[in-house]
Amino acid sequence: MLIHDAHGSSTSPPDPPGAEGLRERHFRPAVVWGGIGAAIVVLVAGQLMSVHIHALGPLTSLFRDYAGVPKSATTPWAGFLLALIGITARARVNALAAAVVIDLIFVAIRTVDGRPFTVGNGPTIVLTALALVAALRWSGIRRSTALRTIALGALLILATKVGEIWLDITAWACPRVLDSYVEVADRALGSPAWVVGHALDIAGPVPLGIVRWVYFELPVAAIVVAAWQLRRVTTGVWPSHHLVRTFLVLGLVGPICYVLFPVVGPVLAFGPQGNGLELADVWPDLVPALPASVDSMPFDGITPRNCMPSLHTAWALSLFIHSRRGPLWLRWGGAFWLVCTLVATLGLGAHYGLDLVAGAALCLTVESALRDPERGWDRARVTVMSLGVAVFAGVLVCTRYLAIPMATYPAPFGIAILGALTALAIVFYRTWFADRPGDRVSRE
Incomplete structure (x- = not known):
């Protein structure tokens, strides 16, 4: 039997008919651009620090997710799957298929070159494409919902990149x-x-x-x-x-x-x-x-x-x-x-x-x-x-x-x-x- 989480539930009771739109929260453009700017500053600062302590920086690690050997196979897919929650079923299937195909291509290339087996390029590339499509082509609640879940997925990936360099900093500083x-x-x-x-x-x-x-x-x-x-x-x-x-x-x-x-x-x-x-x-x-x-x-x-x-x-x-x-x-x-x-x-x-x-x-x-x-x-x-x-x-x-x-x-x-x-x-x-x-x- 479920615990009655009346005041702290992660999901609220069903809203009355017609009230769905009231639950959608809108963020001001200044907040959105401020968050993007803060993320860029943190990534750049982490990259500069990585150069100083001779470690793998977040921007370098992110570049490897696009065109190299991803450091983590789980994190890109976790962020990508989180982003898929906010798009329609048809777009979800197409995005998932595209990510799998791209990953298979990268796996084949790495196998031919004798490099380690891993995955993660496909979800990173498709997640970026999804963000561009949602921002430029979609509108209304479909656009805002998609961008919000895409932002959560991207933030999960970027936070992991920053966390990795922070761990290197703890070893250097202590x-x-x-x-x-x-x-x-x-x-x-x-x-x-x-x-x-x-x-x-x-x-x-x-x-x-x-x-x-x-x-x-x-x-x-x-x-x-x-x-x-x-x-x-x-x-x-x-x-x-x-x-x-x-x-x-x-x-x-x-x-x-x-x-x-x-x-x-x-x-x-x-x-x-x-x-x-x-x-x-x-x-x-x-x-x-x-x-x-x-x-x-x-x-x-x-x-x-x-x-x-x-x-x-x-x-x-x-x-x-x-x-x-x-x-x-x-x-x-x-x-x-x-x-x-x-x-x-x-x-x-x-x-x-x-x-x-x-x-x-x-x-x-x-x-x-x-x-x-x-x-x-x-x-x-x-x-x-x-x-x-x-x-x-x-x-x-x-x-x-x-x-x-x-x-x-x-x-x-x-x-x-x-x-x-x-x-x-x-x-x-x-x-x-x-x-x-x-x-x-x-x-x-």
């Missing part, structure tokens, strides 16, 4: 990492990265392969949920809030913490992938002995410091939240993706347990800021956001300054951390999902 602090403090939660990593080793290749695929193919599930939420946009009915907004904001806010709290993860700092820079090659078989003191540790200049907070956890939790208003298969899919992502983040050695707690707190805070904009900034919204910020900041501060006490007295600290996250989840649920007085009567 020569030392704080894994020693997180590993010691994580003992308050029972060192879950070691526990789950060891369990996956015992489970064998099949469970490991499943969670690994889920971990790396998160955009696939996101597009499925977003497509369900935006399924009615071609009629002019837009949800007041949807998953893509949360994904983009999390991708904008979360990485800022990577330079404030640089962490590389247990498989690198304490495992076999440290390339000689690890403190000890013990993950996931043996938890290191408790040190007398902790300090930051040097690491290489190419590994991203992208552990604290765990954005995979934040994105998977937001996907789970947005799937709650869907049909049964979507709700089960959201739960499956969340569980497998949590297992993968720990079992693959990519994150510590505290990374997941911080990621969950960040998700609930951002989601509370975006949900149900018609509700306004009432006391309940401010309360849940304040609690989320407090939990997030508390985890980082305790990890940095109380790591040894957290490991020495794990029970009280562990109960406090998990209790704070549980309280945040309860307040979040009561704010956005539980019935308020009169809601049940109004629905009936």
